[in-house]
Amino acid sequence: MGRYIVKRLLQLVAVLFGITFLTFLLTYLSPGDPARLMLMSTGITPSDELVRQVRVELGLDKPFLVRYGTWLAQVVTGDFGTSYKYDRPVMEVLLARLPATLRLTGSAMLLVILISFPLGIISAVRRNQWLDYMIRLFSFAGLSMPSFWLGMLLMLVFGVQLKLLPVMGSSGWNSLILPAVTLAIPLIAQYSRQIRAAMLEETSQNYVMGARARGVKESIIIWRHILPNSLLPIVTLLGMTTGALLGGAAIVESLFVWPGVGQMAVDAIFTRDYPLIQGYVIWMAIIYVTLNLLVDLWTHLRDPRIRLDVDI
């Protein structure tokens, strides 16, 4: 197990190396010159001379590999460079924005777990009854709504019409509600469907039929056997979703003026803020790999038949 973790951590280094190189290459190849974009943000076209000056200042005049090498050498010493837009260290910008994203993601995931599990279980237990139909209808609706549309609808109803909640900002705890709900609804819809499916699949297993035949109480079958066993694939999914959310739900953050990393990442891409994009990519990679590792360890602990140290 210990060896496995070390191996996975070493893998992380390789992964980081690969994806930073790729993103560096992609940003390098993408059209749009950060120097020009920086200068053009007010609408006037800058002179070539000025653009050149800024390019030299940002080190953009150097060849691609030199730039990547310089950046990599800095990163190894813990220096992630300086954001073009904010003119502050990348780490500082990221760390200033992380708490907001953690708060939003945490609340959304809490809602997803608290709501989708009961819904999924009810839906499976009451299969093809009216409650099941209702929940499935909700899932269908929740999955079909684009999040910006859902967010605006919530803003319109609870902010503008009922005036119960703020439509934007992050000042009071109640400003957390609408963005968290907006993030959670499509996920709740997705998860309740998946939990239902996983439980139904488990129900059709032979051991369940066996248990029923032996006259084991239905509630025991559900709570002791079906539910724990159907959890496995769901947890893997939860890991990935959490990773995606921690990366920042860009649309929802932008819509609700939520000062998290998602909004920042979109801005960074739009302004070609290379150092910040790179810092963000590293952050995303670390989250994904770590969550993956945790999920794998958990599934292994739950079900030792799922072996960890198969050849990777």
Place this chain on the structure above:
Amino acid sequence: MRNVQRKWLFALMSMMVIMVLTACGSGKNSSASTSSNAAEKSSDTDASISGAAGNKSHLNIALFWLGSSLDPAEEWNGWTLTRAAIGETLIQFDEHMKMVPKLADKWDRVDDTTWHFHIRDGVTFHNGNPVTADAVKKSIERSISLNERGQSTLPIASMAAKGQDLTIKTTQPDASLLGNIAEPLFIIVDTSADTSKFKSAPIATGPFMVTGYTPDQEIQVKKYDGYWGGAADLDTMTLKYIKDDSTRALALQSGEIDAASNIGRSNMSLFQDTSQYTIDEIPSLRTQFVWFNTSHPLLSDPKVRRAISYGIDRERYANTLVGGQAAKGPFTSALPFGYDKLKGYNYEPDKAKQLLDEAGYKDTDGDSIREKDGEKLSLQLILNAAYESDSVVAAAMQSQLKEIGVGLELTSYEDLTDHQKSGNYDLALTSINTGITGDPQYILDFYFKTGAEWNVGGYSNPKLDQLIEGLHSEFDVEKRYALAAEAQQLILDDAAYMFLTYTPINIVSKSNVKGAAMYPIDFYLLDRNIKVEQ
């Protein structure tokens, strides 16, 4: 039916979610907080939900752009300070884009390279220090040393300060100095204060001073009692950065903010009720611009370019598609450079067809696109994918030009620069801020002179070059405007460019907010006159 069910389900779910969140959110002293007392609670902070105007003499204003810090000498941050009435320059533009006194109450040109400014008496910085000529000098020097834009726009050889008198010597005759010194980069700040704190709390001279700043989120200001123009009526303001168009509109509707500029065209209809909202909308200094690549064999014929110019209905684009005003020349009617004197192009399809006939283009194969010598009059228009107003106008142009027998193929890019610079296009559409310095020279020099950096269509007219050259040494403002008008008319006659619309800008405020007015140049927004009626 499905809609009703969906709404019902949606309401049910939302209630569940709210209950869950209220139960698990901050359990300290709001264990049983219903949504309504949640709203009450938050009105202690500035995020008041039910009518921000209930708060005494405080306004929440939405900003559509916020720079990386508040130091006016860095990047374009000065624009935020002028918009928020925190910082002031020596000279300012009024609503007709004429230069008016601000911190300098008098100025004159001593000779071609010497300017004299008198700094208004009795002006103090937010920390109470007097604004002397020496302080102004040091502030301008700071902006120049910290910002390359400062070095390129103000070619200063030397400055001398004595009492309230400031003398500036330039390295070369510079007729656009006054307009450039009005740029918010040259906001006057107290350099004797701790300038390292200017990123979050600059010491300037405006009617409002900064009391709090959260990067990327908001600025808090309170009125400066010692303001030279008389203290503002309003006590405090929170300026919130709301980038998303729809969110800005929704926050205005929900009452979380009291005024917002740049409300999107599609949302304007929400604020037509004049008992609730006041709208101030004017054409901006932005012009929707089309370059003709005159080196393209089909477009080298001025008749073809004129035909295309007659073949599109600018009036209708302005009235129904993007708002604002139909364009005549490069500079909007808000700029005093001769808009009234220009003869531009109207929608005259018959004239367009006649011109194309004269140029020898006929539709012989019946596909409604004209051709000559076997070559189809079919052109490619490149445009910027990010600007919605450009996309809708391009689509309209495509269908209108087809009516006169000209084919137009649209291609959008994220960034047109490379395509334009390499000449790899037939027509290019984009929007340009034409009045940033309040003077015609920069734009004429930059876009229309032979071989100019952004004359990417290869247009050349020696007579025009001469006129533009003449502008450099003409210091008389009225004569400059006359020269600019003449230059514009030449450009129009040659039809080397098409000017489509002057895009609108607006500020929408709740009806109890008074004194919110939009300026053509969008680096102004608020001033000491902003107030809220009880």
